[in-house]
Amino acid sequence: MTGRDVETQAVPMIEQMLRAIPAVSDLRISYQRRVDNAGPDILAEVEIEGPSKGSRTVPYALFFEVKSNGQPRWARIAAVQLTRYVQQAHARGVPRAYGILVAPYVSETSAAILQGHGHGYFDLAGNGQLALRGIYVERKGHSNPFSERSELRSLFAPKASRVLRVLLRHPYKPWRMTALAKEADVSYGLVAKAKPLLLDREWVQVTARGLALVKPDDALDCWATTFRRRRNQIHNYYSLENRQEAERRLAEAAETLGARYALAGCSGAERFAPHVSYHRATAYVDSKRTKQVARHAGFREVSKGANVQIFDAYDDGVFHGKEKVGGIWIAHPVQLFIDLKQTRARGDESAAFLHSQIIKPLWEAALNREKTP
Numbered sequence: 001m002t003g004r005d006v007e008t009q010a011v012p013m014i015e016q017m018l019r020a021i022p023a024v025s026d027l028r029i030s031y032q033r034r035v036d037n038a039g040p041d042i043l044a045e046v047e048i049e050g051p052s053k054g055s056r057t058v059p060y061a062l063f064f065e066v067k068s069n070g071q072p073r074w075a076r077i078a079a080v081q082l083t084r085y086v087q088q089a090h091a092r093g094v095p096r097a098y099g100i101l102v103a104p105y106v107s108e109t110s111a112a113i114l115q116g117h118g119h120g121y122f123d124l125a126g127n128g129q130l131a132l133r134g135i136y137v138e139r140k141g142h143s144n145p146f147s148e149r150s151e152l153r154s155l156f157a158p159k160a161s162r163v164l165r166v167l168l169r170h171p172y173k174p175w176r177m178t179a180l181a182k183e184a185d186v187s188y189g190l191v192a193k194a195k196p197l198l199l200d201r202e203w204v205q206v207t208a209r210g211l212a213l214v215k216p217d218d219a220l221d222c223w224a225t226t227f228r229r230r231r232n233q234i235h236n237y238y239s240l241e242n243r244q245e246a247e248r249r250l251a252e253a254a255e256t257l258g259a260r261y262a263l264a265g266c267s268g269a270e271r272f273a274p275h276v277s278y279h280r281a282t283a284y285v286d287s288k289r290t291k292q293v294a295r296h297a298g299f300r301e302v303s304k305g306a307n308v309q310i311f312d313a314y315d316d317g318v319f320h321g322k323e324k325v326g327g328i329w330i331a332h333p334v335q336l337f338i339d340l341k342q343t344r345a346r347g348d349e350s351a352a353f354l355h356s357q358i359i360k361p362l363w364e365a366a367l368n369r370e371k372t373p
Contacts, residue, residue: 007041007066009124010102014044014064017128023049023135025057040085041066042102048133058133061089061097070103070123071200075110079117098132105144109202109218152226155197158315161223162186163194167204167213168220168334169321171363172370174210185316212370216363220334224341224351232314235290236306237299239281243267246281246299246308251328253296259289262322262331264311265339269350271325272333273357276346280307282339284319284331287312333358 011029018024026047042064047057063085065078082099089097099119106114106123114121115129122128126142154160162184167175175183181191195211198204203219204211213219239246247267254261263271266278285293290310294301299308313319321332331339333354340351 002068006068006102006104006124010064010066010122011042013124014042014102014122017122017137018044018046021135021137023133025049040064040082040099048135058096060132061094063089063097063099064102064122065099067101067103069200070101070106070110070121072107072109072113072202073200074103075101075106075113075121076202079114079119082114082119083117096133098130100130107144108140111140151197152222155194156223156226158317159186160190160194161315162317162320163191164198164219164223165317165320165332165334167198168216169332170366171213171216172367174207174212176210180211184320220337220359224338227338227342232284232311233287235294235310235312236302236304237294237308237310238302238306239297239299239308243279243281243307246297247283247328249297250281250283250285250293250299250308250310253293254285254289257289257292257296259286259293260313260319261285261293262319262329262335264318264331265336265343266350268330268336269333269340269354271328271330272336273354275350275353278345280309282309282311284311284313287314333362 015027015029018027024046026045028045030043040063044062044064046060046062048060049057063082065081065085067074067078078101079099082101086097086099101110101114101119101121102123103121104124106121106127111121111127111129120128120130125145127140128137129139130137155164163180163186166180166184177188177191177195181188184191195204198219199206201218201222203213203215205214239249241249247263251261251263261283262268263281263283265282266276266280267282269275270278290312294310318331318335321334322329323332324330330336337351337354337359340347340354343350
């Protein structure tokens with residue numbers, strides 16, 4: 001969706017919203033002819049009645065900046081532009097001016113940026129906020145009907161997510177694009193495609209030393225919320241052994257056969273930060289070796305009552321950063337966090353505990369390393 005598309009759809013919605021406010025009268029909306037981005041896209045001139053009956057109306061100039069993208073980076077750019085328009089209006093003798101961003105969708109983070117600069121916003125999903133002379137209008141709760149979902153699918157697609165995996169394992173560390181592509185085992189082009197999506201959300205910053213993840217919590221939470229376990233083909237098995245012995249047998253079988261594996265979910269989290277009891281062993285195994293590993297471990301495939309679940313690794317990325325604990329390979333804590341968020345029985349609680357005990361300290365140590373001269 002282009003800025004012009006947003007503008008075309010926004011004008012009637014803006015007019016409807018302003019006319020619905022009883023204190024607003026004498027509404028005039030005009031498009032602005034911009035030269036070198038020197039002024040707002042839309043100007044609305046209104047009269048606003050005072051708080052008491054019969055009080056004089058006050059003229060307001062409302063400056064609308066239209067963006068085809070409402071992500072935080074663009075909201076921050078818009079906030080600076082709107083502040084300039086308001087200051088220029090004051091310099092021209094216009095005493096009351098107010099800036100408003102218009103975009104297909106404005107997230108809560110973007111809304112907070114605008115509010116922090118004293119501006120409002122309005123999006124095509126139906127969300128918005130205005131604060132004018134004692135008038136406060138807020139509409140929120142409408143989900144994003146536009147391209148956000150497809151953008152996230154692109155960012156968190158199996159192979160593309162390897163880029164984010166590297167950044168989450170090494171937050172705050174600056175990366176050159178070529179080095180990041182090599183570490184993630186993806187093409188340079190895939191990193192270049194992911195970069196603007198990460199920048200738009202302000203999860204990363206670009207410095208003279210390279211690209212660095214500076215908001216790992218935001219990135220991880222979004223990924224965990226967006227991830228769907230159906231990407232994994234799940235194989236259900238029954239073992240006569242208890243879960244710890246089943247996990248050991250699975251590890252031995254995989255290593256004997258030369259198949260990659262890593263304990264997942266609660267099985268992996270138990271090795272890093274024991275928190276809740278669980279009754280089912282879970283692991284990632286090379287997708288072409290799953291059945292062979294299960295047979296070698298002595299597991300019986302079942303349709304119900306499984307106490308072992310093996311996930312076909314939907315991408316090699318699930319093995320990136322794995323660590324050997326007690327002689328058994330465990331998926332990286334970031335992957336375990338995502339696994340736990342998909343777990344119904346106390347999964348959120350277990351994920352929060354893993355984050356506080358393992359992930360957060362790792363990230364704090366990484367930040368301290370980058371701060372050290």
